Amino acid sequence: MNSMRNALFADLYGFTMSACYFENRMFAPAAFSLYIRKYGPHRSYYVSAGLEEVVEFLESFRFAPEEIDYLQSTGLFSTDFLNYLESLRFTGEVFAIPEGRLFFKDEPILEITAPVIEAQLIESFVINAINLQVSIASKAARCIHAAGGKNLVDFSLRRTQGTDAGMKVARASYIAGFKGTSNVLAGMAYGIPIAGTMAHSFVLSFEEEIEAFRAFARTFPDRTVLLIDTYDTVTGAKKAAEVGREMAKRGERLKGVRLDSGDITQLSKEVRGILDEAGLKEVIIFASGGFDEYEIEEALSKGARIDAFGVGTKMGVSADAPYNDIAYKLVEYDGRPVLKLSRAKKTLVNQKQVFREVSGGKMSGDTIGRRAESLPGEPLLECVMRGGKRQVSPQTLETIRERFLSEFSSLGDEHKAIKSPKDYPVRLSPMLEAAQSRTVREVRKRELGESS
Amino acid sequence: MNSMRNALFADLYGFTMSACYFENRMFAPAAFSLYIRKYGPHRSYYVSAGLEEVVEFLESFRFAPEEIDYLQSTGLFSTDFLNYLESLRFTGEVFAIPEGRLFFKDEPILEITAPVIEAQLIESFVINAINLQVSIASKAARCIHAAGGKNLVDFSLRRTQGTDAGMKVARASYIAGFKGTSNVLAGMAYGIPIAGTMAHSFVLSFEEEIEAFRAFARTFPDRTVLLIDTYDTVTGAKKAAEVGREMAKRGERLKGVRLDSGDITQLSKEVRGILDEAGLKEVIIFASGGFDEYEIEEALSKGARIDAFGVGTKMGVSADAPYNDIAYKLVEYDGRPVLKLSRAKKTLVNQKQVFREVSGGKMSGDTIGRRAESLPGEPLLECVMRGGKRQVSPQTLETIRERFLSEFSSLGDEHKAIKSPKDYPVRLSPMLEAAQSRTVREVRKRELGESS
Numbered sequence: 001m002n003s004m005r006n007a008l009f010a011d012l013y014g015f016t017m018s019a020c021y022f023e024n025r026m027f028a029p030a031a032f033s034l035y036i037r038k039y040g041p042h043r044s045y046y047v048s049a050g051l052e053e054v055v056e057f058l059e060s061f062r063f064a065p066e067e068i069d070y071l072q073s074t075g076l077f078s079t080d081f082l083n084y085l086e087s088l089r090f091t092g093e094v095f096a097i098p099e100g101r102l103f104f105k106d107e108p109i110l111e112i113t114a115p116v117i118e119a120q121l122i123e124s125f126v127i128n129a130i131n132l133q134v135s136i137a138s139k140a141a142r143c144i145h146a147a148g149g150k151n152l153v154d155f156s157l158r159r160t161q162g163t164d165a166g167m168k169v170a171r172a173s174y175i176a177g178f179k180g181t182s183n184v185l186a187g188m189a190y191g192i193p194i195a196g197t198m199a200h201s202f203v204l205s206f207e208e209e210i211e212a213f214r215a216f217a218r219t220f221p222d223r224t225v226l227l228i229d230t231y232d233t234v235t236g237a238k239k240a241a242e243v244g245r246e247m248a249k250r251g252e253r254l255k256g257v258r259l260d261s262g263d264i265t266q267l268s269k270e271v272r273g274i275l276d277e278a279g280l281k282e283v284i285i286f287a288s289g290g291f292d293e294y295e296i297e298e299a300l301s302k303g304a305r306i307d308a309f310g311v312g313t314k315m316g317v318s319a320d321a322p323y324n325d326i327a328y329k330l331v332e333y334d335g336r337p338v339l340k341l342s343r344a345k346k347t348l349v350n351q352k353q354v355f356r357e358v359s360g361g362k363m364s365g366d367t368i369g370r371r372a373e374s375l376p377g378e379p380l381l382e383c384v385m386r387g388g389k390r391q392v393s394p395q396t397l398e399t400i401r402e403r404f405l406s407e408f409s410s411l412g413d414e415h416k417a418i419k420s421p422k423d424y425p426v427r428l429s430p431m432l433e434a435a436q437s438r439t440v441r442e443v444r445k446r447e448l449g450e451s452s
Numbered sequence: 453m454n455s456m457r458n459a460l461f462a463d464l465y466g467f468t469m470s471a472c473y474f475e476n477r478m479f480a481p482a483a484f485s486l487y488i489r490k491y492g493p494h495r496s497y498y499v500s501a502g503l504e505e506v507v508e509f510l511e512s513f514r515f516a517p518e519e520i521d522y523l524q525s526t527g528l529f530s531t532d533f534l535n536y537l538e539s540l541r542f543t544g545e546v547f548a549i550p551e552g553r554l555f556f557k558d559e560p561i562l563e564i565t566a567p568v569i570e571a572q573l574i575e576s577f578v579i580n581a582i583n584l585q586v587s588i589a590s591k592a593a594r595c596i597h598a599a600g601g602k603n604l605v606d607f608s609l610r611r612t613q614g615t616d617a618g619m620k621v622a623r624a625s626y627i628a629g630f631k632g633t634s635n636v637l638a639g640m641a642y643g644i645p646i647a648g649t650m651a652h653s654f655v656l657s658f659e660e661e662i663e664a665f666r667a668f669a670r671t672f673p674d675r676t677v678l679l680i681d682t683y684d685t686v687t688g689a690k691k692a693a694e695v696g697r698e699m700a701k702r703g704e705r706l707k708g709v710r711l712d713s714g715d716i717t718q719l720s721k722e723v724r725g726i727l728d729e730a731g732l733k734e735v736i737i738f739a740s741g742g743f744d745e746y747e748i749e750e751a752l753s754k755g756a757r758i759d760a761f762g763v764g765t766k767m768g769v770s771a772d773a774p775y776n777d778i779a780y781k782l783v784e785y786d787g788r789p790v791l792k793l794s795r796a797k798k799t800l801v802n803q804k805q806v807f808r809e810v811s812g813g814k815m816s817g818d819t820i821g822r823r824a825e826s827l828p829g830e831p832l833l834e835c836v837m838r839g840g841k842r843q844v845s846p847q848t849l850e851t852i853r854e855r856f857l858s859e860f861s862s863l864g865d866e867h868k869a870i871k872s873p874k875d876y877p878v879r880l881s882p883m884l885e886a887a888q889s890r891t892v893r894e895v896r897k898r899e900l901g902e903s904s
Contacts, residue, residue: 004615008637011609012648015636020671026657070640076672116657123651124635127610128618135613157463158579159775161587162616163456166580183576184467185460188522196464199575201782204790205478205568209899219472220528231793231899261794313775322774323611323765330653338656341683342713447661447683 004164005057008067010124015071018117022081028334029092030116031351032123033108034130035329040321044421045411047141047404048097048109049172050133054126055390061090061122090118094385095371097354099395100175100403101380102411104426106346107354107368108381109134116333123328131326132165133172139292139318140176141408143311145416146293148300151308153195154181155288156316169316175401177408178311190397197225197258197286197310209236213243217254221247225256225286228271233262237271241278248279256284256307264289265304272305284308292319297418337439341447348432349439354380363410369429456616457509460519462576467523470569474533480786481544482568483803484575485560486582487781492773496873497863499593499856500549500561501624502585504846506578507836513542513574542570546837547823549806551847552627552855553832554863556878558798559806559820560833561586568785575780583778584617585624591744591770592628593860595763597868598745600752603760605647606633607740608768621768627853629860630763642849649677649710649738649762661688665695669706673699677708677738680723685714689723693730700731708736708759716741717756724757736760744771749870789891793899800884801891806832815862821881 021027036046063071063085072082092114097103109130112119143152154173160166170186180193187194198216206212209231217224226243228236237257244254257275259267264287275283287299288310296309313319329347330338337349348368355367355377369375384392414422428436444450473479488498515523515537524534544566549555561582564571595604606625612618622638632645639646650668658664661683669676678695680688689709696706709727711719716739727735739751740762748761765771781799782790789801800820807819807829821827836844866874880888896902 004619004637006637008640009609009615009618010636011607011634012636012639012646013634013650013654014648016648016672017650017654017668020654020668021657023671024667030653030657032653067640071636074639074646076675116653120651120653124610124618125615128612128615131611132614155463157461158576158780159583159778160580161613161769161774162584162620163461163577163580164614164616166461166576167456168614182463182465184462184464184523185456185458187464187526188460188519194464194526196466196468198465198469199572200792201482201484201568201572202465202469202472204782204792205473205482205785215476216469216472219475220468223528229794231895235900317613317769317774319774322613322769322771326611328610330656333657340652340656342681443683448687 005060005125007061007063007121008070010121014121014123016076018120019077019081021117022084027115027117029113030119030330031111031113031332032119032328033331033348033352034110034126035108035327036105037325037327037346039105040324042419042421043138043321044415044423045102045104045138046134047137047176048101048103048134049099049137049175050130050168051096051099051110051384052394053129053133054110055094055384057125057129058090058094058122058385058388059390063088088118089388090114090122091388092118092385093383093387095351095381096384097380098382098403100400100407102363102407103354103380104366104424106348106426107366108352111351111381113351127326127328131324133168135318135321135324136169136172136315137176139315139321140173140178141404142293142418143296143315144177146297146300146418147309150300150306151179152177152311153308154178154183154315155310155312157181157183159313160316165316171397173315174397175404177401177405182310192397198227200227200230203227203230210239210243213239214246217243217247217252221250221252223255225258226254227258227260229259229261233259233267234270234274237274241274241280244275244280244283245278254280254283256286258286258288258310260289264306265299265302268305269303286310288312290314293418337435339439339443341440341443348428349435350432352432356380358410361410362412363407363424365425365427367427367429368432370432370435373429373431375429457512459513459515459573460522461580462573466573466575468528470572471529471533473569474536479567479569481565482571482782483563483565483784484571484780485783485800485804486562486578487560487779488557489777489779489798491557492776494871494873495590495773496867496875497554497556497590498586499589499628500553500555500586501551501589501627502582502620503548503551503562503836505581505585506562507546507842509577509581510542510546510574510837510840511842515540540570541840542566542574543840544570544837545835545839547803547833548836549832550834550855552852552859554815554859555806555832556818556876558800558878559818560804563803563833565803579778579780583776585620587770587773587776588621588624588767589628591767591773592625592630593856594745594870595748595767596629598749598752598870599761602752602758603631604629604763605760606630606635606767607762607764609635611765612768617768623849625767626849627856629853629857634762644849650679652679652682655679655682662691662695665691666698669695669699669704673702673704675707677710678706679710679712681711681713685711685719686722686726689726693726693732696727696732696735697730706732706735708738710738710740710762712741716758717751717754720757721755738762740764742766745870789887791891791895793892793895800880800888802884802887804884808832810862813862814864815859815876817877817879819879819881820884822884822887825881825883827881
């Protein structure tokens with residue numbers, strides 16, 4: 001579904017650095033870690049998502065002749081280097097946390113070990129693919145928690161940041177527990193259930209609101225959800241109730257009404273009253289218009305009589321945290337641990353593993369250790385590619401979604417709070433701590449001339 | 453470049469409403485307006501962008517057999533309707549503000565008039581395409597204004613929301629005056645100049661920082677920009693100066709250094725001193741790391757010695773305004789003006805035109821009128837499609853970019869302020885005002901039973 005799975009989808013510096021590596025015959029293995037350096041606002045966990053796309057990208061990584069021609073046209077690269085690129089494939093190893101699992105700040109989501117040119121050229125795509133789906137799955141999980149069992153549907157398509165995001169938001173929100181999406185192409189591409197109601201334009205196209213309601217009910221007698229706020233929500237609710245009663249007489253059932261503007265919490269109570277009074281207790285109230293976890297939590301805490309939410313733009317762009325402080329950092333080159341010195345931005349050296357402990361059915365803490373360590377708890381990173389070949393079959397979205405829902409239920413509520421959640425405990429293993437300190441000392445001595 | 457230019461890239465409700473229109477033989481022309489209802493934070497103008505993509509989408513709009521099969525598999529649609537969709541093409545008319553022009557809140561960016569089913573089915577794609585590029589071009593224009601003539605380069609690729617956004621951000625920021633992008637694929641696809649420096653990983657791959665600097669300088673003697681903050685910016689600057697002097701002895705010239713962390717304003721002054729003292733006055737200082745218009749303005753106001761900026765994530769996701777309150781609203785059906793009643797969300801009825809007046813070389817005010825009106829000023833919306841056919845040739849990005857830069861220079865600085873800019877004057881023509889009031893009265897009378 002995605003033509004942008006392209007080896008030129010990369011920052012220019014990947015190519016210039018690679019040209020220099022090539023000239024200096026630097027082909028040693030490099031290990032890169034992908035991780036989030038700090039939590040966004042009110043964030044305390046992330047949901048792994050996007051891995052399948054990365055594996056597909058790496059499996060098919062190659063430069064087409066016209067791409068080599070373009071690189072040549074820039075005048076930056078030698079013919080030798082361009083010939084090298086032409087035959088380049090990804091031959092490395094990938095360890096990653098499976099999609100649908102929870103992870104936390106500083107934990108490697110993914111580690112790639114490959115000849116340095118390969119590991120460098122894939123950087124931009126890999127960050128881009130993981131970052132978007134992690135952002136959205138995590139935002140969507142927060143919405144799921146806020147909704148406390150009410151159904152949520154992805155309504156974000158029109159305002160996602162581009163078409164690729166439109167698809168990935170449907171996928172990532174479904175992983176996090178959404179019931180479906182309005183995006184028909186995502187329904188076809190991913191097998192996600194599709195859902196929808198009607199637009200104001202539909203109501204406006206008819207001479208009168210009630211005629212629009214009647215027409216829709218005739219076409220879809222078993223799935224009509226009427227949008228009732230085009231002119232006035234309370235008046236609209238009365239007309240919907242009238243159509244609901246007409247349907248009942250025909251042995252049909254009005255499925256629901258949708259509120260999309262105004263004080264939806266207050267209106268939901270009035271509309272519930274109107275529907276109940278008309279004997280339409282089964283008719284659900286569907287709400288949309290500006291909802292994300294904050295508004296869902298607020299509406300429900302004020303007693304809104306809402307049965308399901310269409311969650312749109314704010315989830316689809318992760319509006320309160322539209323980007324993550326995510327980084328793809330070199331942690332080992334040719335067997336040598338490396339790190340950037342920075343107070344604010346910590347890199348953990350070496351290939352790593354994350355161990356998750358569970359106690360009494362609840363996640364109790366993670367330890368980040370070195371890859372080869374054997375520590376208490378379940379290791380989260382799995383080998384998904386080796387020698388450039390996929391090691392695990394693609395998983396169905398249902399499998400990933402169930403994995404998420406199961407693990408999410410084992411995360412304590414204190415870490416899921418919509419505002420100011422408690423940080424989940426993540427520690428470093430003594431062996432990693434030691435490697436880290438040793439490397440910092442060595443680098444400071446070598447580069448800054450400090451005595452050790 | 454975009455496989456997602458797909459007729460199923462649409463909300464399900466577009467199809468269910470269309471099925472109902474089809475069943476009721478409602479094929480009359482519908483006019484929809486696309487516009488932004490309210491300004492985002494500190495916003496006071498928008499840059500038109502994304503139109504070319506919309507025209508290409510509409511020109512090629514059709515359903516493939518496997519897409520019809522998918523729609524059939526949902527069980528929602530009659531065979532008659534599916535047959536109708538199979539032969540459906542876009543036959544309508546599009547008026548739009550050309551790419552690169554400024555526009556304001558409430559002004560239609562684009563108006564589509566077509567048989568209602570066509571006009572409805574294309575909704576999600578059209579909003580998505582225009583919304584993203586308008587957001588980014590507008591954010592990028594703000595960065596250009598803040599930079600006051602310093603060069604800006606798009607560095608956002610890794611953290612844009614998906615791959616489509618990665619491409620469109622490069623395009624939209626170039627329209628707004630950026631000098632280039634780090635995105636190599638955008639360089640190939642759009643002919644945008646590409647640029648880049650080096651990563652921390654490059655420095656780390658070498659045993660010593662200065663060896664990394666020397667190696668890069670040997671490979672790229674005429675375009676080396678050294679990243680100097682891997683270990684310590686001041687120490688790195690001294691090593692860069694050493695390499696710069698070595699290059700000078702060989703008759704080469706170090707192009708620049710890049711700062712990417714720490715107190716960049718303060719560091720830029722120290723680094724400038726180190727370079728100047730080494731006789732490297734021509735070496736530019738390039739800064740990156742968290743810049744958008746707010747940080748650029750602040751750095752420059754504090755006297756930062758920065759010659760060019762890499763502008764990344766915050767521009768690439770429009771971080772302070774990651775979505776617009778953009779709407780595609782029915783304004784006329786079968787010749788009848790229509791509108792949704794809502795205090796907060798105003799729709800302007802009927803097909804419209806925007807007239808722009810310029811006085812003394814400065815934009816002095818816009819008037820939104822009815823399409824057929826002839827008012828003082830230049831009409832902004834042009835007919836770009838008629839009968840489903842393109843009426844204007846695709847324009848080069850250079851043309852669009854020059855159009856923007858020229859018009860932007862005629863917008864008063866009071867409207868360009870980075871914080872709390874003054875609203876630009878936009879009024880409604882008396883004829884549009886009258887149509888608006890008349891429609892509101894009629895609708896209130898008909899739907900709410902109010903006396904007129």
